[in-house]
Amino acid sequence: MRIAFFGVGHMGGPMAANLVKAGHEVSAFDLVPALLQEAVNAGASAADSPARAVENAEVVISMLPSGAAAKGLYLGDNGILDAIGQDSLIIDCSTIDAATARELAAAAAADSGRVMIDAPVSGGVGGAKAGTLTFICGGPEDAVERARAVLECMGSKIFRAGDNGAGQVAKICNNMLLAIHMIGTAEALQLGVDHGLDPKVLSDIMFASSGRNWSLEVYNPWPGVMEGVPSSNNYQGGFGVNLMNKDLGLALEAALASKSATPMGALAKSLYGLHANAGNGGLDFSSIQRFFKHRDE
Amino acid sequence: MRIAFFGVGHMGGPMAANLVKAGHEVSAFDLVPALLQEAVNAGASAADSPARAVENAEVVISMLPSGAAAKGLYLGDNGILDAIGQDSLIIDCSTIDAATARELAAAAAADSGRVMIDAPVSGGVGGAKAGTLTFICGGPEDAVERARAVLECMGSKIFRAGDNGAGQVAKICNNMLLAIHMIGTAEALQLGVDHGLDPKVLSDIMFASSGRNWSLEVYNPWPGVMEGVPSSNNYQGGFGVNLMNKDLGLALEAALASKSATPMGALAKSLYGLHANAGNGGLDFSSIQRFFKHRDE
Numbered sequence: 218m219r220i221a222f223f224g225v226g227h228m229g230g231p232m233a234a235n236l237v238k239a240g241h242e243v244s245a246f247d248l249v250p251a252l253l254q255e256a257v258n259a260g261a262s263a264a265d266s267p268a269r270a271v272e273n274a275e276v277v278i279s280m281l282p283s284g285a286a287a288k289g290l291y292l293g294d295n296g297i298l299d300a301i302g303q304d305s306l307i308i309d310c311s312t313i314d315a316a317t318a319r320e321l322a323a324a325a326a327a328d329s330g331r332v333m334i335d336a337p338v339s340g341g342v343g344g345a346k347a348g349t350l351t352f353i354c355g356g357p358e359d360a361v362e363r364a365r366a367v368l369e370c371m372g373s374k375i376f377r378a379g380d381n382g383a384g385q386v387a388k389i390c391n392n393m394l395l396a397i398h399m400i401g402t403a404e405a406l407q408l409g410v411d412h413g414l415d416p417k418v419l420s421d422i423m424f425a426s427s428g429r430n431w432s433l434e435v436y437n438p439w440p441g442v443m444e445g446v447p448s449s450n451n452y453q454g455g456f457g458v459n460l461m462n463k464d465l466g467l468a469l470e471a472a473l474a475s476k477s478a479t480p481m482g483a484l485a486k487s488l489y490g491l492h493a494n495a496g497n498g499g500l501d502f503s504s505i506q507r508f509f510k511h512r513d514e
Numbered sequence: 515m516r517i518a519f520f521g522v523g524h525m526g527g528p529m530a531a532n533l534v535k536a537g538h539e540v541s542a543f544d545l546v547p548a549l550l551q552e553a554v555n556a557g558a559s560a561a562d563s564p565a566r567a568v569e570n571a572e573v574v575i576s577m578l579p580s581g582a583a584a585k586g587l588y589l590g591d592n593g594i595l596d597a598i599g600q601d602s603l604i605i606d607c608s609t610i611d612a613a614t615a616r617e618l619a620a621a622a623a624a625d626s627g628r629v630m631i632d633a634p635v636s637g638g639v640g641g642a643k644a645g646t647l648t649f650i651c652g653g654p655e656d657a658v659e660r661a662r663a664v665l666e667c668m669g670s671k672i673f674r675a676g677d678n679g680a681g682q683v684a685k686i687c688n689n690m691l692l693a694i695h696m697i698g699t700a701e702a703l704q705l706g707v708d709h710g711l712d713p714k715v716l717s718d719i720m721f722a723s724s725g726r727n728w729s730l731e732v733y734n735p736w737p738g739v740m741e742g743v744p745s746s747n748n749y750q751g752g753f754g755v756n757l758m759n760k761d762l763g764l765a766l767e768a769a770l771a772s773k774s775a776t777p778m779g780a781l782a783k784s785l786y787g788l789h790a791n792a793g794n795g796g797l798d799f800s801s802i803q804r805f806f807k808h809r810d811e
Contacts, residue, residue: 315709339723351723376719379711386709387719390702394695394725397778401694404776405687408765411772412612412683414676422673422684426636426648428691430727468705475708478806479701481694484781509775 218242220367221274223267223290224311225256228338229280231345232310232371234259239370246270268300276367277307283463284313291321298325306363307333310352312389314467315382316474318355322381332360335381336368337388341456349373353391355384386471393468396461396485398430400505403438407509410439417442438503447501455501462489462498515664516541518571520564520587521608522553525635526577528642529607529668531556536667543567565597573664574604580760581610588618595622603660604630607649609686611764612679613771615652619678629657632678633665634685638753646670650688652681683768690765693758693782695727697802700735704806707736714739735800744798752798759786759795 222233222245230252236243237260245256246264257263264270267290271277277297281287287309291298301307307325309318318335325333334356344350350372354361361377368375378387405428409419416439424433436455437443447455465486472479492508519530519542527549533540534557542553543561554560561567564587568574574594578584584606588595598604604622606615615632622630631653641647647669651658658674665672675684702725706716713736721730733752734740744752762783769776789805 353719353723374722376715376722378715378719383709383711386706386711387716390706390711390716391720391723391725393705394698394702394720394727395723397698397701398691398695398725398727401691401698401778404694404774404778405691408690408769408772408774408776408779409683409687411774412680412768414680414683414687418673418675419684419687422650422675423688423691425671425673426650426688426692427728427733428688428695429731430691430695431724434726436724471709472705475705476808477701477705477708479705480781480785481698481701481778482705484777488777511773 218275218367219244219273221246221264221270221277222256222261222280223247223270223278224280225252225261226280227342228345230255230259231342232280232350233261235348235371236367237261241367241370244270244274267295267297271297271301271305274302275305277301277305278367279309279311281311283311284317287311287313287321288317292324298331301331303329303331305331306360307331308336308364308367309333310336310338312337312464312467313385314470315385318385319382322356332357332363333381334360334364335384336364337384338372339388339391340372342454345371352376353378353384353387355379355386356381385467389464389468389471392461392464393479393482393485395431396465396489396502397481399432399436399438399503400485400488402430402432403506403509406439406506411511432503436503438506446503448503448506452500452504452507455503457498458489458493458500458502458504459498461502462486462493465489515539515572516570517664518543518561518567518574519553519558519577520544520567520575521577522549522558523577524639525642527552527556528639529577529647530558532645532668533664534558538664538667541567541571564592564594568594568598568602571599572602574598574602575664576606576608578608580608581614584608584610584618585614589621595628598628600626600628602628603657604628605633605661605664606630607633607635609634609761609764610682611767612682615682616679619653629654629660630678631657631661632681633661634681635669636685636688637669639751642668649673650675650681650684652676652683653678686761686765686768689758689761690776690779690782692728693762693786693799694778696729696733696735696800697782697785699727699729700803700806703736703803708808729800733800735803743800745800745803749797749801749804752800754795755786755790755797755799755801756795758799759783759790762786
């Protein structure tokens with residue numbers, strides 16, 4: 218298939234490369250020339266404008282850093298929506314607010330009946346490279362089914378959360394819960410160590426008990442407890458504190474809109490905000506463990 | 515073996531019954547005659563005083579509601595410590611503060627070199643009845659090994675967290691983390707539902723993603739999502755809000771003693787405290803889901 222791909226950064230780059238590997242013809246565009254060149258090195262062709270990228274594209278995929286960027290791409294001054302073929306499927310993989318996702322899908326449909334879904338991902342850069350991402354989709358059932366063959370080139374799990382915007386909501390609910398159990402795990406480990414327990418032994422006990430969670434299972438935040446995770450590599454790589462802060466901000470905006478109470482989510486946002494403000498925004502999010510460390514009094 | 519068992523309530527009763535089933539000779543004592551009668555119905559013999567219960571006992575087990583109760587039993591006016599044979603093994607399964615656990619073990623050792631371990635449990639009344647409890651032990655390695663054969667009659671997993679008191683610390687770290695991810699799960703589900711998502715679909719997505727935790731796996735708090743859990747039975751049975759509040763109180767006391775920061779744990783204590791104060795202390799702890807429900811404005 219002919220696929221236009223917008224945004225070939227840390228996530229989009231390897232995703233586009235996996236589409237090329239699967240035999241698709243990928244026309245890439247990015248505002249950063251170096252990223253575009255990497256996509257070309259991986260076998261994509263470089264489009265010299267957004268409009269040229271979507272020419273003849275059967276599928277349009279975007280992986281952008283914000284709702285404003287996605288809105289600019291599709292509906293801005295040189296927005297591409299008009300240039301996209303009316304039979305094309307549009308898949309926005311960016312993590313953005315649900316309201317903007319719904320607005321974009323409505324604009325696509327109103328203009329010409331084009332079909333758009335939101336399909337934010339879970340799994341990070343590692344999952345993007347390995348082609349094992351989880352796609353959490355929002356949109357009409359038949360559109361999500363049409364997208365499946367393409368998404369399966371980049372991911373191993375494809376969920377439909379509901380109608381347009383629902384993918385975004387499910388993604389931020391998940392990441393809010395992730396932030397909460399990561400911080401909770403860090404607090405519990407520090408409390409145990411402060412009382413003389415071995416962090417590995419305590420981790421094993423809690424993983425085998427009702428404290429079990431994903432952070433303990435595959436992403437232990439205490440350095441040295443688990444191999445091959447950011448905590449054992451000075452919190453390099455992985456999912457950054459700044460990105461977690463962005464997702465927690467989206468969660469709180471969503472909670473505000475629906476008058477939902479999220480006290481744990483709000484506290485998680487405050488703690489990750491403080492952690493970022495202390496200069497840790499570029500570290501992996503499991504570095505919140507350091508926040509609880511005792512230093513000299 | 516001859517085993518003295520103190521405290522045959524909701525947890526201790528089925529635990530003592532499982533010891534009887536395994537062929538042990540159990541001498542039970544409880545301040546509540548009806549509970550003691552149930553233990554007798556299950557095959558234990560009723561001791562008419564604590565001192566008589568421990569006569570000739572090779573193992574002494576206690577399952578009491580508080581550190582004060584445990585201290586009273588062993589070291590109070592009619593404390594049983596002196597009456598316990600010097601070669602006996604003492605296993606306190608109560609969930610109490612680590613300092614009292616250490617004090618009791620030290621008193622047992624100082625008095626006569628008797629060996630005592632703390633072995634609080636995880637798994638609730640269901641696990642006690644099924645004999646599938648998790649024991650989280652603190653004490654000397656050889657003492658925990660001696661206890662293993664007896665504990666295996668009542669549980670399926672036996673951990674040693676460290677020296678005396680470490681079992682209590684690991685237990686409260688686990689339960690603090692449990693409270694945090696249960697509340698986080700409830701918040702995330704409510705936020706998703708408030709944006710039109712189906713709680714079952716959202717649960718499946720988060721369980722397959724990085725939000726995964728024990729609450730989503732076996733104890734979903736949203737009514738109807740999962741069968742056979744308290745949320746699908748009006749939050750009856752299970753692990754009570756009052757008990758969770760007790761354990762969170764122990765966690766905060768421990769944090770105070772070690773100058774550890776537990777912001778999520780402290781918030782969990784406040785939320786469960788408010789939930790109990792609103793009249794929900796007797797419900798299962800997953801009923802915190804109700805705390806986030808929208809009612810008429």
